[in-house]
Amino acid sequence: AKPMKPPVRTYTKVQKQxxxxxxxxxxxxxxxxxxxxxxxxxxxxxxxxxxxGSSEWKLVYVDYENDVLLVGDDPWEEFINCVRCxxxxxxxxxxxxxxxxxxxxx
Amino acid sequence: AEKCNGGDKKAAAALVKVSMDGAPYLRKIDVAxxxxxxELSMAxxxxxxxxxxxxxxxxxxxxxxxxxxxxxEYVPTYEDKDGDWMLVGDVPWxxxxxxxxRLRIMKGTKGNGEMQEQ
Numbered sequence: 001a002k003p004m005k006p007p008v009r010t011y012t013k014v015q016k017q018x019x020x021x022x023x024x025x026x027x028x029x030x031x032x033x034x035x036x037x038x039x040x041x042x043x044x045x046x047x048x049x050x051x052x053g054s055s056e057w058k059l060v061y062v063d064y065e066n067d068v069l070l071v072g073d074d075p076w077e078e079f080i081n082c083v084r085c086x087x088x089x090x091x092x093x094x095x096x097x098x099x100x101x102x103x104x105x106x
Numbered sequence: 107a108e109k110c111n112g113g114d115k116k117a118a119a120a121l122v123k124v125s126m127d128g129a130p131y132l133r134k135i136d137v138a139x140x141x142x143x144x145e146l147s148m149a150x151x152x153x154x155x156x157x158x159x160x161x162x163x164x165x166x167x168x169x170x171x172x173x174x175x176x177x178x179e180y181v182p183t184y185e186d187k188d189g190d191w192m193l194v195g196d197v198p199w200x201x202x203x204x205x206x207x208r209l210r211i212m213k214g215t216k217g218n219g220e221m222q223e224q
Contacts, residue, residue, distance in 0.1 A: 058130075058131070060130075060131045067123060067125075067132050068130070068131045068132060069123065069131055069132045069133065069134060070131050070132070070133050070134075073133050073134035073135065074121065074134050075119075075121075078121065089130070089131075093130075094130055097130030097131075098128060098129065098130050098157055099128075
């Protein structure tokens, strides 16, 4: 019943420090869980990204206003429209960024 | 912001970004989900708890009362419809929900209300 724009098939970069970047089509997933599992699998981080609350690893994204946001807060469809690239943060990166503010990604 | 708020189906939702000075990334919340300032305070506190441990007591809340002006280390502010950054808690809750475009939890300024430039 909801009016849906035809999804634009765009590839979104997924990056992790120290790893080769990947590109995924976020519209190919139905929800956050599928996305998390796929990304975990791509980077050999199975079990570290699927349950955001219980892991020190964080999945963040940069939106079209250039803000760095935690993946999972938006309704899924909103997220698909906003996401520009995704980044995996290791526990030590999170720590480091908390100290240095948000300049690391900018 | 237009891009992110597209679609009339979510008329009731008021998704806003929340930044906290010193936190590594932003969060988003639907302010329309909450019914009062204290509820919002609790939600914000829980959201950023991992970054505030050791910086502010775990029992501490971002209260809407006058107290936040002098005894809290973190001060919730919001950008209103006019693009001005205002202290959270002054206007009635419903008015706040309508007007709030973005939240920023500022590092406190010992009560003098001066903004620290980012």
